[in-house]
Amino acid sequence: MTVSLSATADSATLPPSGGSPTIKISFSTTGKTKTSRRQVVLCVDTSSSMGSDDADGIRKIERAKRGARRVLDELNPDDELAVVGFDSDPEVVVPMDSWGALTESAAIDAIDSLVASGGTDVYEALERSWQEFGDAGPAVARRIVLLSDGQDFTPVSKYRSLAGDIADDDISIVAAGIGAAYNEDVMIALAEGSNGTPKHLTAATDMESFFREVVSEAGTVVASNPELAIGTGEGFRLEEAFLTPPNPRTTDVSAGDESATIPLPDLTADEDIAVTVRFLAPPRDPGIEYRLAEFELIAGEPLDEASVDVKYVTSEAVTAASEGIRVAHADAKVSAGLRDTGTSATDVRETVDEIERANDEWDDVVTGLRRKLTEAETEEGGAITSGLTKIDPE
Structure with a gap:
């Protein structure tokens, strides 16, 4: 290609x-298109909040485990997979190895062993996930696929720094939050700092397809770390x-x-x-x-x-x-x-005003930009809450 x-x-x-x-x-x-070789770590939140039931009476951790199991059908023998569960501490339940060397039954048993309990430490989980990667060689799509529903109070600046270090090893983070309670600043910092993608999963059922969709997309990479x-x-x-x-x-x-x-x-x-x-x-x-x-x-x-x-x-x-x-x-x-959830709404508004002053005939364009701004502001009109995930204005 x-x-x-x-x-x-x-x-x-x-x-x-x-x-x-x-x-x-x-x-x-x-x-x-030729399927790219992949190195993937599934980094799954197993904190106590993941033990709560969704609208259908199914625990969120069970949805996440279903999603992780579905990845197994997507892998080729030369792909490499690891699975890390985390609450207050990370645990590697599937060490990184080629899918050809792993057995499906052992991988399923390891995924099914994940239990929801404890707090949430995303930072330690990412560091441990990063350690699972070895040498990959050229033209390999390398991903940490993070799923969490909780808050982590480590400063966002530390996450940006960690994401940059991970990116230096040609690894991208796809960081997904489920529900409304997770720290979106963290997810955006991790994704953007590693040239990855932040995701918002509205419903617990989305977890069942999330992991596989990310791994499938990684297989279509035609240029890594461009x-x-x-x-x-x-x-x-x-x-x-x-x-x-x-x-x-x-x-x-x-x-x-x-x-x-x-x-x-x-x-x-x-x-x-x-x-x-x-x-x-x-x-x-x-x-x-x-x-x-x-x-x-x-x-x-x-x-x-x-x-x-x-x-x-x-x-x-x-x-x-x-x-x-x-x-x-x-x-x-x-x-x-x-x-950028840290951006001042006033700064964005001034940008729109500048665009309007410079382009007298852009009424429709400016109206659309102002609608984006209105939908993304907090009720207090201060910092931006979101422009891509929890609100996602058109």
Whole structure:
């Protein structure tokens, strides 16, 4: 399978005064999909709260165990699996080994041995799950699949640091919370810090399909731990960059940077990922074309590259900007702010106001962004509660 990138600017021309051109970088795959080899740790909350009954009178821990057992039907002989249960302390009930070396009956017995009791220590459970990974070699999708319904009062900053360390070993965390009581800040920090995905499971029954869906998706990975390298042309500078919905997030790009490398989630055959980047263009005389930026997709080795040129023209000759690319960037910027539960609602509102002032004809776009903000605010109008999971505004 071939992975490629394309880069499209909102306009091929700039006025002599310069401006803020925006580019959308998209990734696509072609060819036959081959199932990726997987290393997976299922990290299952077994605290006492998981012993409570759901609406159908079935204990949540039983739903989780059903979900873990369903993963076994998804595995190939060269895949590797471990299962860690945790309350106040983690317990490895299935040590990491290839599925070809494990017996299904032993794995089922180990999963069925999980019992709900005690408190919740997600941090220790993740550290123990991380220790299960050995050398993987290239082109292996590595996942910690975390499920929890409880609170953990370890500072979020420690989770961000841990997620970054785990990501350095090319491991992504898919962090799912069940119900309404779990700490969403923690789940988002873990997922974003490891280029993974945060999930919200509304109903206890969702646990029965959650693990298998994540493991199945890992099998469709076509580029593990990819990065987008960006270089600007002479005189041009980066201003800001965002990953677009459905998994919006901020990046480490800062205004004035000449280059940047943006870590991306694993690229799969079934998921669209895009990045929007806004640049700072200096004033220049009309009539000359310049290289605005160059892009390279890297996943262990270079996969594809693209470049974008812009031509300075007289103000009267400037072509109309692509509204679609500019709208995508505005939506990504606001959505990324809403996704961060520590973001001030005032800051996001000011961003929407700025977008409105800069685009007089964007009434419908601004209305949609304000609806997102309203649905994500707390009743007190202070911090953002959620932009992706517990509320998930359209």
